[in-house]
Amino acid sequence: MTKISVTVNGTAQTHEVEPRQLLVYYLREKLGLTGTHIGCDTSSCGACTVHMDGMAVKSCSILAVQADGCEITTIEGLAKGDQLHPVQEGFKECHGLQCGFCTPGMIMSATDLLQNNPDPTEEDIRHALEGNICRCTGYHNIVRSIQWAAEKMKTSARALDGAPVSTSPVYASVNLNQQQQV
Amino acid sequence: MSTNYIGQSVKRLEDKRFITGKGRYTDDIKLPGMTYASFVRSPYAHARVNSIDTSAAKDMPGVVAIFTGDDIASAGIVGVPTGWQVNFKNGDTMKEPPHPLLVPTGSTVKHIGDPVAVIIADSREAAFDASELVEVDWEELPAVVSALKATEEGAPQVHPDAPGNLAFDWEIGNPIDEVNEAIEQSAHVTTLEFVNQRLVPNAIEPRAYIGHYDEVSDKYTLYTSTQNPHLIRLLMCAFVLGIPEHKVRVLGPDVGGGFGSKIYHYTEEALVTWASKQIRRPIKWTETRSEAFMLDAHGRDHISKAEMGFDADGNIKALRIKTYANLGAYLSTFAPAVPTYLHGTLLQGLYTTPKIHLELSAVFTNTVAVDAYRGAGRPEATYLLERLIDLAALEMDRDPIQLRKQNFIPSFDGVEQPGYQTQVALQYDSGNYHGVLDRAVEMLGYEEFRRLQQESSRNGKLIGVGLSTYIEACGIAPSAVVGALGARAGLYESAQVRVQPTGKVSVYTGSHSHGQGHVTTFAQVVADKLGIAMEDIDIIHGDSDAVAFGMGTYGSRSLAVGGSAIVKSIEKVLEKGAKIAAHKLECSADDLEYAEGKWTVKGTDKSISFGDVALTAYVPHVYPQGLEPGLDFSSFYDPANFTYPFGCHIAVVEVDKETGKVKLKRFIAVDDVGNVINPMIVDGQIHGGLAQGIGQALLEEAIYDENGQLTNGSYMDYAMPRADDLPMFEIERQVTPCPHNPLGVKGAGEAGCIGSTPAVVNAVINALWSGGHKVKDIRMPLTSERVWRAMQSSNSTITQS
Numbered sequence: 001m002t003k004i005s006v007t008v009n010g011t012a013q014t015h016e017v018e019p020r021q022l023l024v025y026y027l028r029e030k031l032g033l034t035g036t037h038i039g040c041d042t043s044s045c046g047a048c049t050v051h052m053d054g055m056a057v058k059s060c061s062i063l064a065v066q067a068d069g070c071e072i073t074t075i076e077g078l079a080k081g082d083q084l085h086p087v088q089e090g091f092k093e094c095h096g097l098q099c100g101f102c103t104p105g106m107i108m109s110a111t112d113l114l115q116n117n118p119d120p121t122e123e124d125i126r127h128a129l130e131g132n133i134c135r136c137t138g139y140h141n142i143v144r145s146i147q148w149a150a151e152k153m154k155t156s157a158r159a160l161d162g163a164p165v166s167t168s169p170v171y172a173s174v175n176l177n178q179q180q181q182v
Numbered sequence: 183m184s185t186n187y188i189g190q191s192v193k194r195l196e197d198k199r200f201i202t203g204k205g206r207y208t209d210d211i212k213l214p215g216m217t218y219a220s221f222v223r224s225p226y227a228h229a230r231v232n233s234i235d236t237s238a239a240k241d242m243p244g245v246v247a248i249f250t251g252d253d254i255a256s257a258g259i260v261g262v263p264t265g266w267q268v269n270f271k272n273g274d275t276m277k278e279p280p281h282p283l284l285v286p287t288g289s290t291v292k293h294i295g296d297p298v299a300v301i302i303a304d305s306r307e308a309a310f311d312a313s314e315l316v317e318v319d320w321e322e323l324p325a326v327v328s329a330l331k332a333t334e335e336g337a338p339q340v341h342p343d344a345p346g347n348l349a350f351d352w353e354i355g356n357p358i359d360e361v362n363e364a365i366e367q368s369a370h371v372t373t374l375e376f377v378n379q380r381l382v383p384n385a386i387e388p389r390a391y392i393g394h395y396d397e398v399s400d401k402y403t404l405y406t407s408t409q410n411p412h413l414i415r416l417l418m419c420a421f422v423l424g425i426p427e428h429k430v431r432v433l434g435p436d437v438g439g440g441f442g443s444k445i446y447h448y449t450e451e452a453l454v455t456w457a458s459k460q461i462r463r464p465i466k467w468t469e470t471r472s473e474a475f476m477l478d479a480h481g482r483d484h485i486s487k488a489e490m491g492f493d494a495d496g497n498i499k500a501l502r503i504k505t506y507a508n509l510g511a512y513l514s515t516f517a518p519a520v521p522t523y524l525h526g527t528l529l530q531g532l533y534t535t536p537k538i539h540l541e542l543s544a545v546f547t548n549t550v551a552v553d554a555y556r557g558a559g560r561p562e563a564t565y566l567l568e569r570l571i572d573l574a575a576l577e578m579d580r581d582p583i584q585l586r587k588q589n590f591i592p593s594f595d596g597v598e599q600p601g602y603q604t605q606v607a608l609q610y611d612s613g614n615y616h617g618v619l620d621r622a623v624e625m626l627g628y629e630e631f632r633r634l635q636q637e638s639s640r641n642g643k644l645i646g647v648g649l650s651t652y653i654e655a656c657g658i659a660p661s662a663v664v665g666a667l668g669a670r671a672g673l674y675e676s677a678q679v680r681v682q683p684t685g686k687v688s689v690y691t692g693s694h695s696h697g698q699g700h701v702t703t704f705a706q707v708v709a710d711k712l713g714i715a716m717e718d719i720d721i722i723h724g725d726s727d728a729v730a731f732g733m734g735t736y737g738s739r740s741l742a743v744g745g746s747a748i749v750k751s752i753e754k755v756l757e758k759g760a761k762i763a764a765h766k767l768e769c770s771a772d773d774l775e776y777a778e779g780k781w782t783v784k785g786t787d788k789s790i791s792f793g794d795v796a797l798t799a800y801v802p803h804v805y806p807q808g809l810e811p812g813l814d815f816s817s818f819y820d821p822a823n824f825t826y827p828f829g830c831h832i833a834v835v836e837v838d839k840e841t842g843k844v845k846l847k848r849f850i851a852v853d854d855v856g857n858v859i860n861p862m863i864v865d866g867q868i869h870g871g872l873a874q875g876i877g878q879a880l881l882e883e884a885i886y887d888e889n890g891q892l893t894n895g896s897y898m899d900y901a902m903p904r905a906d907d908l909p910m911f912e913i914e915r916q917v918t919p920c921p922h923n924p925l926g927v928k929g930a931g932e933a934g935c936i937g938s939t940p941a942v943v944n945a946v947i948n949a950l951w952s953g954g955h956k957v958k959d960i961r962m963p964l965t966s967e968r969v970w971r972a973m974q975s976s977n978s979t980i981t982q983s
Contacts, residue, residue, distance in 0.1 A: 018307070020307075025306075028210075032212075033203070034203070034206075034207075034209075034210035035202070035203015035204065035205070036203070037207070037386075037387070037438070038209070038388075038468075039386045039387065039388070039438075039471065040471035040896070040897045041470045041471045041472055041896070042471065042896045042897050042898045044896070044897030044898055045386060045471075045897055047386060074203065075201075075202065075203030076202065076203040076204075078202075078203075079202055084201070084202070088201040088202065091197070091201050092193055092194070092197040092198070092201055093193065095193075095194065095862050095863065095865070095866050097197060097200055097201065098439075098697035098698070098699070098866055098870065099385070099386070099387065099436075099437065099438045099439040099696055099697030100196075100197075100199075100200030100201075100205045100436065100438065100697070101205075101207065101385075101386045101387040101438025101439060102386045102438075103200050103201060103205075104200075104201075104203050107201060122910070123906075125905070126905040126906040126908075127905075127906055129904070129905035129906075130904050130905060130906055132905075133386060133897065133902060133904060134386070134905075135384055135385060135386050135439050135441065135870070135873075135874070135902070136386075136439055136697050136866075136870045137866060137869055137870055137873075138869035138870050138871075138872050138873030138874075138903070138908060138911065138934075139869075139873065139903075139904075139905040139908055140869040140908070140910055140911050141865075141866060141869065142905070143905065143910070
């Protein structure tokens, strides 16, 4: 057993873990953070995506011991109290989830994308989601959810700068279909 | 307060827990004293189990118990049953060999992953480590994986009592002599040999079960990632374990997708339930993705020869099909129904074809069971029809739109005009097939359609456009009809509407949501009908102790059947409520009208609210004489017919001339799923279906090698659509209400998956023809290699790469 110290969702944790224990099992079983899911055993589906020191990583391909000294954010730590992260809001507003199983990983990947690219094109979003599989939505509404969140984050940023804030688009009126013409 | 909820894109009530990581799937549940199971599984597709040595495993730290097939057999447990019986053409009962929970020594394993022992330990890791130490003496036997090869003389036998590996043969349609004659008299016959390849459903949540026997109450609890908790309880109690149903509670908590694969009663469900009593501790088993590929029922896997005959004017005169359906090694819960009553009965399509005949051989092989996967039989039927008619248009040099339209069944509403009686047993409820086709073509532009069809190439890319139309039978199903067809259960649904004394409403439904958003859609129906706020309604499902009974969710049935059961109970609530209201308002119930959550005496302003009536029902001091207190009604709804959604899909593709790579550029879908309660949720269902149908056309196939090894059993090897494989979908709806259920709904879960596959393949074939490569067919999935090879041989032989 090896002793590790990690900060998870802002709380310092110290535990003895088996050297072979994957980070995802540490989060789920030791800390009870079951929002991070396991969908495959080949690091392909992205359901286990969390942030490690601010970067999206697949927690099924990282050993818990590798997270020693790191800061981890899971889906449970993304909202600030009752205030959802704009990406979480976007998924609800645009019906970006159905069964919800891939959703935490999708949201963690999308927040990582928007941190690095606040104004992504549809192509950027689809490319950024290559490591996350959804079997329910056909990705259409996931792309729209992330576009919605990007818009909301830009609007919020403008509001902080004192610029006028537009109202949030809703499902019925939002039209972000960027149809590709051949 | 407006309570017109039906037809509104209400945001989902269930979303908050999922987007904050608070969903509760089976693997998230931890019970005190819980143990973990790991299975010892066959590495061979076919092998005799000579002996099993568990002694080293037993000595491992943390191991609680080990069971083998011999333990299960000596407990008198035979195996899991199938839920549908189909007879041979000669009337003999189908072959139904046992499907043991663990294969005993002396017997044979029949597909890779077939289990022979289970290790139960204090931790997941300990169970897995110990399972590696179990020594099995396997005697490998020859295996067969193709349905066609399995029927050949001298093929390895999967089950000794199923000669020729035939589970059953079957036919449907007009007498074969009449169909043969119509084909012979046809001016043109289009012939194709098809492989509708084997698919893996791939719900992202792997199956997970927790069995828990409680000694104090002498009750079992099974948590299971299922689409139908009551069905699992019935099958497991009555047919597998022989334990009384009232001593078993089955819970289906949050379930991470199903697509058919979580309908069936799997051996592991029964095993963890049974074993938890042996060890007096809860047992959890969560499959790995590798196990999911090997064990979860697969879909499709048909090999067909199909011929469509036309007269000189292009009218379809006959359809003749011979299909080999691979059912895998064991008969899964619905397996016999899929290639028969969900496939053969859909061969009328949208066309007036006067003579139709399907002959079917349903075959055992050394592969995992094949059962209903999204669409189930209907995609296979649609694929045959829509590929044939599109190829016929190319061969006869006719416009594929016009050729379809001239053969369409004329519009009928099922009310003024009767339903349409097909040649293959069904009566369609209502339809306007020209409407969806015209609208889909309009969305692309007819001139654009023809221009794209004829355009040969641009920038080294071949451009192609293809369409398909489809009809499906869903809203499954009238019990008497399916009973006559071999179903061993009814296919009604139950609903209880319990009005609480304060006027809040708890609704218990036998439908089960695993992504479909029932909690929102059903609450919209109830809020709209009762004229109360959605916040005052709770939808409860997935618990066999809470819900009276249920047949679950599959076959696009939840709203059409489950929703109708809810409406029936609401009607009973309102009928009794009117009696109470009349008593309180001192009038006759006939003088009352109900709207916006209150009963009003017609023509007056005298009224009483729903909440006041509810309170009166539970505090019956001033109350109609002889009327029982309470306001709580259950209903069972058994549909009068299937429902028949239909639609038209158009795909625009770009094929790289150098590499054969297909890029889907646009996808248009116009679907008619009847009335719509929540357009946002229905859009989502269509999107998801489209992605899976497109996945079949371009990417997906489960590949067993000739020894029965699954060669692509992981997400690294099995190609599913990812975000950058798909465009934004352009979807619209037409509404032709279902005439025989109270909501007028038809069902939307499978539509996208049924229509999209042939549209994409037709588009690729069109691209190749316009580039001078007159290939009749390319076997799905249309990988770059297959398309490239097809382009290299521009003759008109069938490409079967």
